[in-house]
Amino acid sequence: MQKFIINGGRRLRGELDLQGSKNSSLPIMAASLLCCGECMLRNCPNLTDVYAASRILNCVGCRCNFFDNNVSVDSSVVEETTVSEDLMREMRSSIIFMGAMLGRTGECTVSIPGGCELGPRPIDMHLAALRKMGVDIRDNGGSIVCKASSGRAKGAKINLAFPSVGATENIILCAVTADGETVINNAAREPEIRDLCDFLMNCGADIRNDGESRIIINGKQQLHGCEYTIMPDRIVAATYLSMVAATRGELILTNACIPEIEPFLSVLEQTGCSIYTSEKKIYLRSGSRLRAVRDRIRTMPHPGFPTDAQAVLMAAISAADGTSVFEENIFDCRYRHTDALIKMGADIQVLGKVAVVKGVEKLHGAKVEATDLRGGAAMVIAALCAEGNSEITKICHIDRGYENMEKAVSLLGGDIRRN
Template identity: 55%
Template sequence: MKSQRLIIEGGNALSGEIKVQGAKNSSLPIIAASLMCKGETVLKNCPCLTDTYASCRILTHLGCTCRFEGNTLTIKPDGINKTEIPDELMREMRSSIIYMGALLGRCGKCGLSFPGGCELGPRPIDMHLSAMKKMGAKVNDEYGTIECTAEHGLKGTKIILKYPSVGTTENIILAAVMAKGETIIMNAAREPEIMDLAAFLNKCGGKIKGAGNSTIVIEGVNELFGCTHYIMPDRIAAATYISAAASTNGEISIHGIDPALCDSFMCVFEQMGCNIYVYDGCIYVNAKKPLKSVGKIITLPHPGFPTDAQAIIMASLCKANGISIFEETIFENRYRHVDSLVKMGADIKVIGKAAIITGVKKIYGAKVSATDLRGGAAMAVAGLGAEGITEITDVEHIDRGYENIEKVLTSMGGKITRA
């Protein structure tokens, strides 16, 4: 099947109002968590993404039934009859490893392969495996497959993470919520999406305290019951549309977002010269002034600057007056979008973990590819602010995390079509 393309005619200032989609990084672990529940789970504000559909294919393979209507996903997991996920399903997305904790927690065993998704460099799963072993699971990870068993169930314990990994924290929460006794996670990831996962599980009958802090305490329960839950808004999608407004010197309002979720990157847009006003569930952005450079930005675990926003904001900084520097500390291959930005006329030099952006007055449309999810979104942001036509190939990467990105941007005056 031929890959789709996005064709963007640049030079049109964005103007208008949008409602931000539900969070990809919240919905995926919650979908996995639903298989641990008895009865029906209803997820509202669930984004229609290829990663969401991939999650549903995994659940369906395991014996669950899934029904998507609009942005409401209904899951019935009572028919689970498998504990192994085939390689072709695991490789559709990077977050598929979270099914390890969910299946071990519900069934006491699982069979997986190594996850796929964007090629951002190694995402070692040693911390996941170490945590499962510490909770009493036997793990065999030879020949590209992972076999886990906990014949007598998982047992609560204290786990100190060497790094506040989001995926590992989520996997431990899923494994621990129905384990025997108390599990304590120290140096846990603090992302808002982890708070949403814990809130969902607590609605289902779980006993999780401290999510959003560096220490999380989970008291195991015997069973969980499905519930109705509203997926939190997507802060990275919000960052993308704010950056698109900045790139085009536009003026937009984003509704359905808690502005506090965006604190980790909002100050960067303000340094760029954007006027930003926040009020209940809304962010107003006026980016009509010429953009300014922002000095140095270091990607860090939450509440630091998110690595997922690095490429997206770099795209609008290409035309900011002065020199801006990114230091990428999370993923080693997260500058794959730079070559395409340079092809469009940007002045960017990568030295080790640092990317040095010297602002130029104009960038120009070109034929580029979406190298990964956020790199693809960066191409869209740059294309909107460029002169001429930009053609983005490999759009399937963008579709993993953005719901109808061309329709959202077109609704604000962008000229973008899918072909």
């Protein structure tokens, strides 16, 4: 099992080119299934989740190749409608292939990522929406067996109880080739949804109001391939900005998605950092100890503060001057990284969905274990601004969303190595 060894206490300085978005790449790769031809996806990040999506595409009969941050997918032939449980387990967001397979073949058999049985969990919104579109869905011993009753899903009016990103993506993927019009009310508005819709429209889909809370889709019989460039990753941007801010350094972030990251930047500015933006560039300077964030940091669906940035900002202000308060409103188990931060000297109290972070004078190195993707990134940030050496194990979680993190940190002057 690989791990990071980090010697903290160095100010990070330099320039980084932002990688492509993981949360755009995966649904867009799934969407390539809908295209009877070849798609070329540019700016795809070099991640284990992207490799997992490639294996799923190859499993169902597509020809998928990854090279130089480009993914080519030839989906002229789809031979298989079942995705094995082992492949589904490799990627947490693999459920998005359900909507894409239904849109292409009218049927599919998948399992819930992690092998869980069907029950009262967020995927229920996906299933309820697809049922409204004429899809028969059965639980067959842990597998989800889906089949459109007429061989093709039907357009429907769908009102989401919550603007779920995954449910919105699955509905869109199924609806673009459905029979008739689909209207999604209370759709997720995340920038990655708009990126998915832009890709699909380049492939011939009829989508209106993409990026808004009401999306209208008129199904087409067939889509065609295209060449498309994936948007930059706003959460990776938030991570490196938090990292450099925590180490009192300077960063020029190029290929940045400035409007999409504005909800995060507006909070980070409260810590006393100097932040300037120009076309596709973000410049950050943090020459002194950070200040606590005066306003409660509430994670919300876009355009609110992103839940994926909560852990990395928490790590950065663990040694800030004053007390910051977080309120997690998206996921129930999003504070699992706090135990590791506390082990490194942070003063954090968690009560339900609220975490109170009292800034300490300094953090110290420790041996910790990455609990998840963003939590692992938070531990790297804490280790880089701590005194002494830290060891972070289970960095496979980090590799799911960050392209060669140790190389990026080293480029900025950090002391990190992968063992």
